[in-house]
Amino acid sequence: MPKKLKIILINISFLLIGILLIELIFGGWFNNSNQLSNLGIIRDAKFQFDVSHLYDTKNPTITYSRDKFGLRGISSFNQPEKINILTVGGSTTDQRYIDDSKTWQEVLEKAYKTNNEEVYISNAGVDGQSTYGHLKSFELWFSKIEKLQPEIIIFYVGINDFYRISSDSEYDNIQQLENRGLKSHIKDKSVIYNVYRKLKGIQKAKKHEVGHHKIDFSTINYTKESVIDEKLIDLYSIKNLEAFKSRLNKLIAYSEKMGAIPIFITQPAFTYKIRNGEVFGIEEVKYLEEKYAYNGVGYYKLLNKLNEVIREVSEPVLVIDITNDEDWKAEDFYDYYHMSEVGAEKLGNKIYEKLHQIEFVK
Template sequence: MRTSFLKIILTNSAFFFLFIFLSELFLGNWLKISPVQTIPNALYKVSEKYDGSHLYNLKEPFIINYSRNKDGYRISGSSNNKKNILTIGGSTTDQRYVSDGETFQDYIYKYLKGEFNIINGGVDGQSTLGHIYSIERWHSKTLNKKNIDTILFLIGVNDIKFVSSEQNKLYINMDDLSIVSRIRFFISNRSFIYKKLKTLKNKFTLSNDKVKKLEIGHGAKLNYINNNQLKEYITLEKYNDNSTNYYYYLFKKLLLTTKEIFPKAKILVVQQQDPKCKFNNQLEFVPTINNYELAGKSWDKQDVISYCQSLGNIFRIQENVLNESDNFKNVTKVRMFIDYPVPKNGFYDGLHTNKIGSKFIADYLFKFIKE
C-alpha cells in the first residue's frame, strides 16, 4: 500500500514538473533567447574559477580564471575595435583551463599590437558538425559580418568520430543536434525552474570562493616514448571512401557555409597538432606514447596507432576537399600536425595546452595570420 502511494506521488510530481516546463516553453515567449543558447555545450555570461592543481600536478591550489561575455565569446581586445579575427574549434580553442589573458588568442592580440580583436568562439567537444551549426545559428547572428577579417578553424581531433566507428566509442558527442538533445538544451537555457534548481545545487556543491571542479575529458595520464625510439614511421592506411564520404561533404559544407555568410573573411584551416601522433609527412606517423588513460578509459599502443590513423585520414580528406575546387584557393591550409610546433611541456595532458603551449601556438600561427 505504501509503495503504491509513493508511486502515485512520484508519478504526479513528474507530470506536474513536465507541465511547468511545457508551460514555460510554449507560453513563455517573453523570455529572450540568445543565439548561443541553442549551441550544445556553449557557455555565455560566465565568470568562473577553476582549481587546476590536479591538471598541472601541483600540490597547492592553482586558480584559473575563465570568462565568457553575453554572446558566448572570450574577447581579446576592445569593443571599440571594428577589425576582428574569429577563432573556431573545440576544447583546444576554448582553453577552459587556461586563464584569461594567457590563451593563444591573447598572445596573438598582443603580437598584433591591438590592431585586431581576437574572438574566441571555441566550444568544448564541438566538431565540424557543430561548427557549421554555430556559423549559421550563432556567429552570423551576433557578429557584424563586415568586421570579420579572418576566420581561423583549429580542427581535426573532434572529427575522428566521422571516419572511425571504433574511435567514435571513445568520444561523447558534445555537438549532438538530435531533437532530444535540442529539447534538453532548450529547457536548460529557457526554464526558470531549471535555472533556480541549478543555482541551489551550485550553492551547496561549490566552495565559498566558487572554485569549480574540473570536468571529464581533461587531465589524462600518459608517458611519452623516448625520442631515440621514435624512428620507425608507420604508413597511413588508405581510407574507405564509402565510410568517409560523410565527412568529405561535411567539411566541404563548412567551408562553403563560411564563405557564403562571411564572404570577405580570409579562412585559415589549422590542422591541429596532437602530441600523441608525430607526423613525418602527410602519409607517415609514429605514436609518441605506448599507453594512455583518459576519463577512466585506457588505451594501449594499438589503440593509439588506430587513433593516429584516423586523425591522419581526417587531414587527408580535408586536403582533398581543398584541392578539388577553385572555390577554396583563398583558403589557407596550415599543417600544424606535421610542423609539430608545441613541445611536450606545452601540454597538461594528451591534447590540451597550458599557457606555455598557448604561446607556442600563437608564435606559430602569427606568421600565417600576417600573410
C-alpha cells in the same frame, strides 16, 4: 476504470505536465538565451580556476571570461564589431583552463600588435564541439550577434571529429540540412534532449580520454610500430570522411555568407610525436566502437586522413598544418590533446608565422 490503471494514468499525467513545464521554463522554445545555454554556450560570465593539478605555472589561479555574446577575448570584449578574426573549434580552441591573457588567440593578437598591426581576435570555441556543433554555432549563435562581421574565420578542427565513425547526423546529408523538419527543431530547443546529449558527451570524453586531466608523459611509452585495424581504415573512409567533407563544405559556405575567409588549422596531439621525420606513437592500444584497434601511430594516420579531407575541400593556401610539426614537446600539453600555457604560447606564435606566409592575409 480499475483503480490501479487510474493511478498509473494520473502519475503519467503528472510526469508529462512536469516535462512540459521543464521544457517551457528551461528550453529554447521561446527564449533564445536558454537555447544557447543548452548548446553549451556560456555568456556573460567570469570564473576562476585552480590549474595547479593540470600543469606548472607561476600563477595557478586563472581567469576564464565570456562576454554577453558568449565570446572570449580581452580587447573585443562586448564589442563584436571590432572582431577581424573569429576562431572556431572545440575545447582546444576554448581553452577552459588557460587564463584570458594567455590563450593562443591572445598570443596571436599580441604578435600582430608587436608588428604594428591592429587586429582583433575573438574566441568562439566551445568545449566538446565537433564540426557538427560548429554548424549549429553559425545557425543559432553567430547569426544572432549584431555587427559580427569577421574578415577571417579560423577553424581549429579534427580531433573531436576523430571518434565519429558512424554517419548518424543530419549534417551528413546537406540536402537534409537545407530542409530540416520537426525532429531537428526539437533537438535544437529541447532542454531534456540537450542534457542527455551533454551527459552522453561527458561519458564519451571520459571513455576516449579527451576530457581535461593531467598525464605524466615520463611514464608513457612510445613506439614506431603502427597498430590500426584494416577494417577501421575502410570504415573510416566510407563513413566518417565523407560526412566530415559535407560538414566542412557547409562551414565554408556559412563563412563566405558572412563575408569571411575560412582558414583551417590542423590539430596536433601528444598521442604521437615526430622526430627527424619518424613518427612515434603511444604503445597503448585503444578501440573505436569497442572493436577497432589503434595505437598512437594509428591515431596519427587517421588524423591525417581527416586533414587530407580538409585540404581537399579548401584552397591549399588556406590550410595551415600544425599536426605534422616536429617541435611539440611534453611540456606543451597537460594531457594528450590540451595545451599548457607554454603550448598555447607556442601555438599562437606558430599560427602568426604561418598566417604571414599567406600573401593576402598580410
